[in-house]
Amino acid sequence: MTINQEFRDVLREEGMRHTWQRQAVWDEIKSNDEHRDADDIFICLKQAGYPISRATVYRTIDVLVSHGLVRKLDIGEGRMRLEHKLDSHHHDHLICENCGRIIEFISPEIEALQSKISSAHGFALTHHVHQLFGRCLSYPDCDYYRSQNR
Amino acid sequence: MTINQEFRDVLREEGMRHTWQRQAVWDEIKSNDEHRDADDIFICLKQAGYPISRATVYRTIDVLVSHGLVRKLDIGEGRMRLEHKLDSHHHDHLICENCGRIIEFISPEIEALQSKISSAHGFALTHHVHQLFGRCLSYPDCDYYRSQNR
C-alpha cells in the first residue's frame, strides 16, 4: 500500500509533480482526525500563511482521493467531509444530529449481510454508504446530553 | 396513518391550503415508482401542460416530505431522488453504478445490528442511510450485464 510511502514518491510513481501546495494539503488533512471539509482545509492553510487557492485545494483533494490516501464522506450536508486513510481500516459512521460528533464503527456482521444481500440480488458490490444518525446520550459536551440531564 | 387519507384532508388538518399545484406534484410523484428528482417532476408537469414553477415544485416536495408522504433519497449525486411512501415499509437501496437501477431491500438483521451498535455507543438512533453500490449481474438491460455476456 502507498500509505507508508513518502508522499513525494507516491506522486512520482504516477508521473505527477510534487508541489508544496499538494504537500501542504496532504499534511493538513493528515494532521487531525476530525472530518473537516475542503473549505476548512483551505482556511487552515490560509491562516497558516500559505498563499494557496481554493481551486488547488479542491484539485489536490481529488488527487488524494484517487490515490486512496483520502476518503470523501457525504453525510448529506451538501459538502464533502474528508478523512485521511492512514492506519485505518474500513469503517462506517454514527453521526450526532445535535452536536455533529462523528463516531466510527465497524461491524463484520453487517458487512457479511451486505454481501449476502448483494449476491441475492445479482449485484457485484463495489462499495457502500452506511450512516447512523441520532443523538448522543453519553457525551457531556453534546447539547442534547445537556438538555436531557439538566 | 395519513397515507390513505384524501390529500385535501391531509393539508386541511395542518391548516394548509389545497392548490392544484400541490395536488399535481403529489399525483405526479405517486404515479410511478422510479426514483425521479425534483426536476423530473417539474418537467413532467410542464409537459403535461401545467403552468407550474420550479420553486413551487421544490416547496411542495418539502411539504410532502414533512407530512411523511414522500422520502428524499440522497445517493450522492448532488440532487435528491424522490420516493412516495404509499404502501411501502422501510427499506434501503441497492444502486447499480452502471445502469442506475435502484433496487429496494429490507434486512431486519441489519436493522437489529444498527440498534445494537447505536446503543453500544450511547446513541439514540433517529434514522439511517444505507446504500449498496455495485453492478447488476442479472439484468439484461444493464450495460454491464451486456458487457459481461457478449
Place this chain on the structure above:
DNA sequence: GTGAGTGCAAAGTGTTTGCACGAGG
C-alpha cells in the same frame, strides 16, 4: 525548456429565497 500545476474569476448545479401578485377558505 516545456507541459503539468496553479491562481483567479467566472461558470455550473441543484436548491432556496425575497417580493409582489394571485387565489383559497
Place this chain on the structure above:
DNA sequence: CCTCGTGCAAACACTTTGCACTCAC
C-alpha cells in the same frame, strides 16, 4: 378579505472549469 401560496428572478453554497501564467523536473 386576508392570508397563504405562487411565480419570477436573483441569491446561495459548494464545487468545477477556462485560461494565462509559472515552476517542477
